[in-house]
Amino acid sequence: MMLLEHEGKALLAEAGVPVPAGVLLDPAPESLAAACARITGYPVAVKAQVRAGGRGRRGGVRKVDAAHELAPAARRLFDMTFAGERPQALLVEPWLGAARETYLSVAVDGLADGYVVLYAPAGGVDIEDGSGVVRHAVGTPWNFRAHAMREALERAEPDYQWREKVLALAQRLLRLAAARDCTTIEINPLARLADGSPVAIDAKVVRDEWAHFRNSDIRAAREAEQAAAERLLRDCLEMGHMYVRLDGDVGLISGGAGMTMAAMDMIAEHGGRPACFLDCSPGPTSARGYRPAFAMLDADPSVKCILVSIFGGGTQMQRVANAMKEVMAERHGDKPVVFRLDGTNVDQVAAIFAGCGAHNHARLEDAVAEAVRLAAGRA
Numbered sequence: 001m002m003l004l005e006h007e008g009k010a011l012l013a014e015a016g017v018p019v020p021a022g023v024l025l026d027p028a029p030e031s032l033a034a035a036c037a038r039i040t041g042y043p044v045a046v047k048a049q050v051r052a053g054g055r056g057r058r059g060g061v062r063k064v065d066a067a068h069e070l071a072p073a074a075r076r077l078f079d080m081t082f083a084g085e086r087p088q089a090l091l092v093e094p095w096l097g098a099a100r101e102t103y104l105s106v107a108v109d110g111l112a113d114g115y116v117v118l119y120a121p122a123g124g125v126d127i128e129d130g131s132g133v134v135r136h137a138v139g140t141p142w143n144f145r146a147h148a149m150r151e152a153l154e155r156a157e158p159d160y161q162w163r164e165k166v167l168a169l170a171q172r173l174l175r176l177a178a179a180r181d182c183t184t185i186e187i188n189p190l191a192r193l194a195d196g197s198p199v200a201i202d203a204k205v206v207r208d209e210w211a212h213f214r215n216s217d218i219r220a221a222r223e224a225e226q227a228a229a230e231r232l233l234r235d236c237l238e239m240g241h242m243y244v245r246l247d248g249d250v251g252l253i254s255g256g257a258g259m260t261m262a263a264m265d266m267i268a269e270h271g272g273r274p275a276c277f278l279d280c281s282p283g284p285t286s287a288r289g290y291r292p293a294f295a296m297l298d299a300d301p302s303v304k305c306i307l308v309s310i311f312g313g314g315t316q317m318q319r320v321a322n323a324m325k326e327v328m329a330e331r332h333g334d335k336p337v338v339f340r341l342d343g344t345n346v347d348q349v350a351a352i353f354a355g356c357g358a359h360n361h362a363r364l365e366d367a368v369a370e371a372v373r374l375a376a377g378r379a
Helices: 006-012 029-037 069-079 123-131 146-154 160-180 214-228 231-238 256-267 289-301 317-328 346-354 362-376
Strands: 024-025 044-048 062-063 088-092 101-111 114-120 134-139 182-190 198-200 203-207 242-245 249-253 278-279 306-316 337-344
Touching: 006 160, 006 182, 006 203, 024 029, 029 069, 044 069, 062 069, 069 088, 101 160, 101 249, 114 160, 134 146, 146 160, 146 214, 160 182, 160 198, 231 289, 249 256, 249 289, 256 306, 256 362, 278 289, 289 306, 289 317, 306 317, 306 362, 317 337, 317 346, 337 346, 337 362
Parallel strands: 249 278, 249 306, 306 337
Antiparallel strands: 024 088, 044 062, 044 088, 101 114, 101 182, 114 134, 182 198, 182 203, 242 278
8 A cells, every 4th residue: 555645754753754844735725725824835836646766757746936836836747647646646845956866765675584674875856776774684573773783784885974873764664664553665766964963855645455354444445445436446456456557558367476476577578568457366166256347447448458368277167268258248349358377177168269259378478568559550
């Protein structure tokens, strides 16, 4: 469960991590006018509150130099979409002049048997290339040893005063992650102001939604998110599907998170862009389970082609094929569908598909290549 920036910063502030003082704007004209009147110091940063990555590169962060520019800039941001997501709120913060931008995060890492701390002496949008990043495995937060992390930071950070500030912040992030069931807490950039003090200019916080059974606020947020979802998405969530909207045009229906990720990687390798991560592994042989997935992708105008990739040694593919045949007969959409079913009794699939005009590819590579080609042809 990824939090919006202002939600993540609220958690950071609770843990004693410095964050800018912000004002939240919503789209209602009267609310927007009232919030704008509360802002006195300029320039300010106006930030779209969306979960999609790459917000800054897409114009989702604007610098506003004067009060009369704020409302028009806010309205423009409210009209934008980011990977299909329209902002429901904007965060307005002072435009801070950072003397330096660095990067700090903690994340769950299987190789560390718990948490790992990541630090880079240069943060910002270029951090994605991974250069200069220090990785310090901690494990459980109570295994944190200041001297060990100090030694790791010395290899990348020559300023000993800043090293100590980073070390103290890392310890706070680890405690926060453990206490609030966070799988990732990322501060990028972690800015050093002119007086040497640190401040989290941006924050990405991901909480473990499967911890809802022991964490009431995660449970409440999960229920609220499902209740607010569009009907088609809500139908998918009620079936237990895992869905993440992306910015591509190849809609992917798959079974199992690993197979879904493999198909997504292969789509990218063939020059395409996946439109979603949609894992339909709960109830994998039921037409009832696949109906909402097809309905949602058929209704999405950015999806040009649907790729169905189901693999499983214990899953009987003739049942999957019959489910697909039933769903295809009921569909109202005309988007092409490419199949790759592989598993037990896959030899029966061809005969089942012969009755509905579908074709099952023996190799995922061939199915992906055709799906990317068909999507490009309908762009």
